[in-house]
Amino acid sequence: MIMNMVVAGLLLLNPNPNPNTAGGGGGVSSVEARGSQSGRKAEISLKNSQIIISGNGRGGRSDGYRLKRPCWYEPSQNAEEMLDFQQRSTRVDPDAPQSRQETLKPFVEKLGEEGRWWTVAHDSSDPNGVSCQMALDTYVFVPPGTTPPAGITMAELVDIARAALTVPEPKIELNPDAKSYVNLPTWVWLSGIGETTRSVTATLPGIMSATVTATLEDIQIDAGTTADRAEVKEECGPGGKPYAKGAAFTCGVRYLRASIDQPRDAYVLTVTSVWPIEIEDDVVPFAYDPIEVGVTRDVPVGEVQSTVRKTG
Numbered sequence: 001m002i003m004n005m006v007v008a009g010l011l012l013l014n015p016n017p018n019p020n021t022a023g024g025g026g027g028v029s030s031v032e033a034r035g036s037q038s039g040r041k042a043e044i045s046l047k048n049s050q051i052i053i054s055g056n057g058r059g060g061r062s063d064g065y066r067l068k069r070p071c072w073y074e075p076s077q078n079a080e081e082m083l084d085f086q087q088r089s090t091r092v093d094p095d096a097p098q099s100r101q102e103t104l105k106p107f108v109e110k111l112g113e114e115g116r117w118w119t120v121a122h123d124s125s126d127p128n129g130v131s132c133q134m135a136l137d138t139y140v141f142v143p144p145g146t147t148p149p150a151g152i153t154m155a156e157l158v159d160i161a162r163a164a165l166t167v168p169e170p171k172i173e174l175n176p177d178a179k180s181y182v183n184l185p186t187w188v189w190l191s192g193i194g195e196t197t198r199s200v201t202a203t204l205p206g207i208m209s210a211t212v213t214a215t216l217e218d219i220q221i222d223a224g225t226t227a228d229r230a231e232v233k234e235e236c237g238p239g240g241k242p243y244a245k246g247a248a249f250t251c252g253v254r255y256l257r258a259s260i261d262q263p264r265d266a267y268v269l270t271v272t273s274v275w276p277i278e279i280e281d282d283v284v285p286f287a288y289d290p291i292e293v294g295v296t297r298d299v300p301v302g303e304v305q306s307t308v309r310k311t312g
């Protein structure tokens with residue numbers, strides 16, 4: 001959907017701007033769409049934005065993806081609506097009675113003009129989000145059918161959905177579980193994944209919407225040591241392969257040496273889940289790298305001791 005086709009009919013928006021002047025940078029509303037934090041990686045957190053983030057791909061483990069641009073303009077109210085709001089919300093300073101008039105002046109000047117005010121928003125989870133917003137004017141008046149410099153685009157809305165997309169942080173399961181032994185196959189799989197397809201939709205109400213989807217495709221295994229000490233098998237498929245009696249060993253590690261010489265007497269096994277990403281309806285001509293989330297577990301590996309006895 002092209003934004004310029006629908007800007008003129010934007011009565012669905014409710015920007016709730018703060019009583020700030022039109023010239024300075026800063027926040028324009030108290031609206032905030034927060035993500036969550038898991039695995040020491042924070043999700044996107046939209047400040048002063050009307051964008052709605054939804055879907056089952058929230059609340060898991062973020063891979064720390066950052067927006068290409070952490071601030072932008074969103075379309076807001078027309079000239080009459082914005083002036084009415086500013087008049088109702090701007091306070092009178094008794095020590096500076098002219099300050100209210102100066103604050104309202106840019107909005108009064110636009111009365112009768114066709115167009116719409118655009119307001120600035122940012123991602124507060126990005127270290128550069130606030131400084132990016134502060135470099136922009138708080139309000140920009142835009143004629144009908146046009147988008148201002150730094151105005152939000154479909155590509156940026158897709159990027160916001162991508163930054164909000166998270167996947168589960170699973171648990172490594174092993175067989176044998178507590179301890180393995182030299183030359184014994186150690187089967188590897190993941191638990192706690194739940195749904196293997198995770199989607200997030202970012203919507204600017206009345207204008208456009210973008211959806212990105214991640215699907216668990218495979219896992220990668222790092223034995224925590226060199227190839228001369230471990231043989232890794234990675235024909236695992238989504239989530240690995242639980243132990244099954246009589247089944248072929250295709251997903252896991254066969255340790256070739258004991259872990260007695262390792263820190264904590266154990267190898268550190270890392271399993272990374274790989275989630276390729278698709279953009280719904282191919283609304284933008286680019287692709288994202290897969291989300292990769294790794295979890296670790298100590299694997300102590302011993303040697304089987306045998307005793308030979310003479311008889312006779």
